[in-house]
Amino acid sequence: MATQHSRSAARFMMAPAVILLLGWMLVPLTMTLYFSFKSYLPLRGGDLGWTGFDNYVRFVTSSAFWPSVITTLVIVGGVLVITVCLGILLAMLLDQPMWGQGIVRILVIAPFFVMPTVSALVWKNMFMDPTNGLLSHLWRFFGAEPVAWLSEVPTTSIVMIVSWQWLPFATLILLTAIQSLDSEQLEAAEMDGAPHLSRFFYIILPHLARAITIVVLIQTIFLLSIFAEIFVTTGGAFGTRTLTYLIYQRVLESQNVGLGSAGGVYAIILANIVAIFLMRIVGKNMDA
Amino acid sequence: MARAVTSQRKAINTAIAWTIGFLIFFPILWTILTSFKTEGTAIADPPVFLFFDWTLENYAVVQERSNYMRFLWNSVIIAGGSTLLGVIVAVPAAWAMAFVPSRRTKDILLWMLSTKMLPAVGVLYPIYLICIELGVLDNRAALVIILMLINLPIIVWMLYTYFREIPGEILEAARMDGASLRNEILYVLTPMAIPGIASTVLLNFILAWNEAFWTLNLTAVDAAPLTAFIASYSSPEGLFFAKLSAASTMAIAPILILGWFSQKQLVRGLTFGAVK
Amino acid sequence: MGRITLNKVVKRFGEVEVIPPLDLTIEDGEFTVFVGPSGCGKSTLLRLIAGLEDVSSGDITIDGTPATDLPPAKRGLAMVFQSYALYPHMSVRKNIAFPMKMAGLSQEEQEARIKKAADALNLTDYLDRRPGQLSGGQRQRVAIGRAIVREPSAFLFDEPLSNLDAALRVGMRLEISELHERLKTTMIYVTHDQVEAMTMADKIVVLRAGHIEQVGSPLELYRNPRNLFVAGFIGSPKMNLIPGAPAAKHDATHIGIRPEHFRIVESGGTFTGKVIVSEHLGSDTFFHVDVEGVEEAVTIRAGGEVGLRHGDKIHIEPEEGQIHRFDAQGLRIA
Numbered sequence: 001m002a003t004q005h006s007r008s009a010a011r012f013m014m015a016p017a018v019i020l021l022l023g024w025m026l027v028p029l030t031m032t033l034y035f036s037f038k039s040y041l042p043l044r045g046g047d048l049g050w051t052g053f054d055n056y057v058r059f060v061t062s063s064a065f066w067p068s069v070i071t072t073l074v075i076v077g078g079v080l081v082i083t084v085c086l087g088i089l090l091a092m093l094l095d096q097p098m099w100g101q102g103i104v105r106i107l108v109i110a111p112f113f114v115m116p117t118v119s120a121l122v123w124k125n126m127f128m129d130p131t132n133g134l135l136s137h138l139w140r141f142f143g144a145e146p147v148a149w150l151s152e153v154p155t156t157s158i159v160m161i162v163s164w165q166w167l168p169f170a171t172l173i174l175l176t177a178i179q180s181l182d183s184e185q186l187e188a189a190e191m192d193g194a195p196h197l198s199r200f201f202y203i204i205l206p207h208l209a210r211a212i213t214i215v216v217l218i219q220t221i222f223l224l225s226i227f228a229e230i231f232v233t234t235g236g237a238f239g240t241r242t243l244t245y246l247i248y249q250r251v252l253e254s255q256n257v258g259l260g261s262a263g264g265v266y267a268i269i270l271a272n273i274v275a276i277f278l279m280r281i282v283g284k285n286m287d288a
Numbered sequence: 289m290a291r292a293v294t295s296q297r298k299a300i301n302t303a304i305a306w307t308i309g310f311l312i313f314f315p316i317l318w319t320i321l322t323s324f325k326t327e328g329t330a331i332a333d334p335p336v337f338l339f340f341d342w343t344l345e346n347y348a349v350v351q352e353r354s355n356y357m358r359f360l361w362n363s364v365i366i367a368g369g370s371t372l373l374g375v376i377v378a379v380p381a382a383w384a385m386a387f388v389p390s391r392r393t394k395d396i397l398l399w400m401l402s403t404k405m406l407p408a409v410g411v412l413y414p415i416y417l418i419c420i421e422l423g424v425l426d427n428r429a430a431l432v433i434i435l436m437l438i439n440l441p442i443i444v445w446m447l448y449t450y451f452r453e454i455p456g457e458i459l460e461a462a463r464m465d466g467a468s469l470r471n472e473i474l475y476v477l478t479p480m481a482i483p484g485i486a487s488t489v490l491l492n493f494i495l496a497w498n499e500a501f502w503t504l505n506l507t508a509v510d511a512a513p514l515t516a517f518i519a520s521y522s523s524p525e526g527l528f529f530a531k532l533s534a535a536s537t538m539a540i541a542p543i544l545i546l547g548w549f550s551q552k553q554l555v556r557g558l559t560f561g562a563v564k
Numbered sequence: 565m566g567r568i569t570l571n572k573v574v575k576r577f578g579e580v581e582v583i584p585p586l587d588l589t590i591e592d593g594e595f596t597v598f599v600g601p602s603g604c605g606k607s608t609l610l611r612l613i614a615g616l617e618d619v620s621s622g623d624i625t626i627d628g629t630p631a632t633d634l635p636p637a638k639r640g641l642a643m644v645f646q647s648y649a650l651y652p653h654m655s656v657r658k659n660i661a662f663p664m665k666m667a668g669l670s671q672e673e674q675e676a677r678i679k680k681a682a683d684a685l686n687l688t689d690y691l692d693r694r695p696g697q698l699s700g701g702q703r704q705r706v707a708i709g710r711a712i713v714r715e716p717s718a719f720l721f722d723e724p725l726s727n728l729d730a731a732l733r734v735g736m737r738l739e740i741s742e743l744h745e746r747l748k749t750t751m752i753y754v755t756h757d758q759v760e761a762m763t764m765a766d767k768i769v770v771l772r773a774g775h776i777e778q779v780g781s782p783l784e785l786y787r788n789p790r791n792l793f794v795a796g797f798i799g800s801p802k803m804n805l806i807p808g809a810p811a812a813k814h815d816a817t818h819i820g821i822r823p824e825h826f827r828i829v830e831s832g833g834t835f836t837g838k839v840i841v842s843e844h845l846g847s848d849t850f851f852h853v854d855v856e857g858v859e860e861a862v863t864i865r866a867g868g869e870v871g872l873r874h875g876d877k878i879h880i881e882p883e884e885g886q887i888h889r890f891d892a893q894g895l896r897i898a
Contacts, residue, residue, distance in 0.1 A: 003615065003616065003617060003618045003635075004618050005618075005635055006387075006388050006469075007388055007390070009384075009388070009469050010383075010384035010385075010387075010388035010390075011384070013380035013381060013383060013384040014380070014381045014384045014385070014396070016377050016380070016381070017377050017378060017380075017381035017400070017440060017444055018381070018396065018400075020377065020437060020440065021400055021403050021437065021440060021441065024403060024437040025403045025406065027414070027418075028411035028414035028415055028418075029406070029410075029411060029414075031411075031413075031414035031417070032410055032411055032413070032414055035413065035414070090308065093301070093304060093305055093308070094305060096301040096305070097297075097298050097301065098298055098301040098302040098305050099298065099302045100302065100306065101305075103309075104305045104306060104308075104309040105309075105551070106548050106551075107309035107310065107312060107313040108308070108309050108312050108313070109547070109548070109551050110312070110313050110316055110544060110547070110548075111312060111313075111315070111316065112547065113494060113498070113540065113543050113544050113546075113547030113548075114316065114498075114540050114543075114544070115497070115498045115500065115514065115515055115518065115539055115540055115543070116498060116500045116515075117500050117504075117515045117516075117518040117519045117539075118518050118536045118539050118540050119315070121518060121519075121521055121532060121536065122319050122532070122533075122536055123315065125529060125532060126315075126318065126319065126322065126529055126532070126533070127315065132331040132529065134318065134335060137334060137335055141334065164312070164315070167312065168312075172551060221405050224407060225407045225408055225409060225501070227408075227409070227500065227501045227504075228500035228501070228504065228515070228519070231504065231519070232519055244407065244409045247409045247410070247412075248409050248412065251409075251412055251413045251416075252412070252413075252416075252505070257413050260412075260413060261413060264407070264409060264410030264411065264412070264413075265410065267407040267409055267410045268406060268407055268410040270407075271405050271406065271407045271410075272402075272405065274405070275402055275405040278405075279398050279401065279402065283394065283398055455647060455649065457645045457646070457647050457649040458647075458649045458650075458651065458652075460616050460636075460643075460645070460649065461643065461645055461649035461650075461651075461710075462651075462662070463616065463635070463636045463637060464614060464616075464636050464637070464641065464642060464643045465637075465642075465662050465663035465666055465710065465714070466637040466663050466666035466667050466714070467637065467662075467666045468637070468666075471666060475662070476651055479651075479653040480651070480652060480653055482653075
């Protein structure tokens, strides 16, 4: 539905965005691929020639690889389970009639807007510090031995911090989805004599299925690359090294660019697998 | 659910919801409160909530020690600049996709989105290297461009969904009325899309403000924004709780306020319209 | 001034040919109505003339200058859209001024034209309101005002009345006709409503599937429909089209008789049947009659005082010389 004139104008108008993103994608990607097949140590001799798939093999066979994969999975999985489950409960609660709904929503949503470095620092020091943290005060109040959160249960601690950051996002999206549920459907089910629990499982949960998928996929993409939270709290120590952090260390800390780049390629492949699923859902929605 | 509920039921809901809301908000509240305490009160056991001698001293110390204003200014420049630049690039692209769709429009949009999913760490070194080569490491302009590129897909997508709600007939009317393409976008489309553009700007400003991978890795001193300012407190100095709190409060306050205004856009922007 | 010629104009969307080669001339000052069922290509044709769509082949001439490759802005036409397409963020005044602003007219000239248009369209009191604060009829007038001030060589209307309620529609119909009388500018008007076509047009172009079925004045089309389609489309209630034995008696495949061309007779008559439904309009009564030997119900018009009811037996007789005959191809037999 347009003229030749407007179509060529459209191409011209899209060009800057397309070219910029194409460059942003292709240039670094090509470089990463290039480095990944090289032995490249900027501080120790620089470019030491081609190595074929050595870096790929070394990255996977290094002793740090599997633990980092497991840590990544635990953190991503833990955060997903917590945010989705609590998010559903919270969204259903916020959907109920109450006084001051708007204010509660503002309170609940707030953590999402806190800079990751800030939330990591605040949790690390003011809450999880074994001597002066608020949680240790609380533990002592109940006569328990305070926990040194970030060294004793570091992964759990990080899951807690990240969940706190992402719970608002999950809640907000699920709440939006719940609010779009036709209340007549629920009333019909009620008339049919379905008790609360089965109304939840047969009507609310299926209605939320799409929103849950979206939450899971979007969060996965962001969670796979969480960085600041680990950087600030443990610096990758105590078994909190995720795949992202491992690559970061290989590249910037040990300056083994070839090895890190091979890791980067793995990370890109992993992210793309998740992305494909997300795209399918988003793409389907575009025609609707 | 538009149904009458007993006040008792409503009261119970209210109590539960407020308690949970308060708990979730508590770390932020506690940070803000602590920022007004002396270091001694800040670590007092049992903790003091409201009845302490309020002081602004921490803010003064933080400002003096690390020149908060410079970091703030960098954050404003980087977040604002990247958002503004992004919108300038995205408006024409979104116009084209929304009003002159072709068979490939959908593919282009999805492809743009897919660049957003490229894990940053995968391309960290090349970008790092390029910045060194160009001599723009620790440079605000470089960060403006990088953050613009990172958020461009979201900006294009959000604008596209907003533009699609504007009836094409109005733009055709402008064309019939003798408006050139530039005038059509300037006088008709943009003013009509102001609410959508505003929420896009808001959300992307927030995302850019909080971005903590590139801003941490590509800055040192000159271009360091608030993310880096706060990260500098991860050293043992962070144990001065009151000062840490003051610094944190200063870093998040502007964005917290903006964020509350943009909750609705958040859903729309971050789910790319897939949840309405 | 506003003579528009289409020469072998073709429009394809991908593989689909929406408008097959089409020739048409619209004379200066003529009020031409494109009418046809939805999907017949009438709006596409209008958009081709406007320049909002490209022609796939063929050419368009406006005022003697080739316009095929001109962008809409350069064609000197003004268009009133179905949704009015007013700029919601501008006041009525600014809406009307917009085309003049784009043309770079002087401030005084703009003011003068706005005033004139507002007076003519009763908009003077609303000039500072936003479109959102106006009723449907007022919005319509603003859209027309915006078109008038350009002083175009032709006006294009794309189903402008379809968003109005029935009463307003009649009023606006009169206003547009009056406007045409006053301005004497070429107008092209697209509608699916044959009543609008009949009441407003100097010339009606009946379209079906992109083809022109017939071009002519309203009464020409009414009196001498060229084929079955036009016969069935023009006139309300529809012409009765009767196939089979009754048609064969007239050496035709179909005969067509308009409801008003039947007389009710005491006995005998060409057709006999039973009343299924009677619709009393006060001035007239329409009877839908189940006629023996005719499959579809036959509609006849009678005076308002005729009081037949459901199930009553009725004898009817078509008036002499008012029987339209069509051959097997659906074409009129002269």
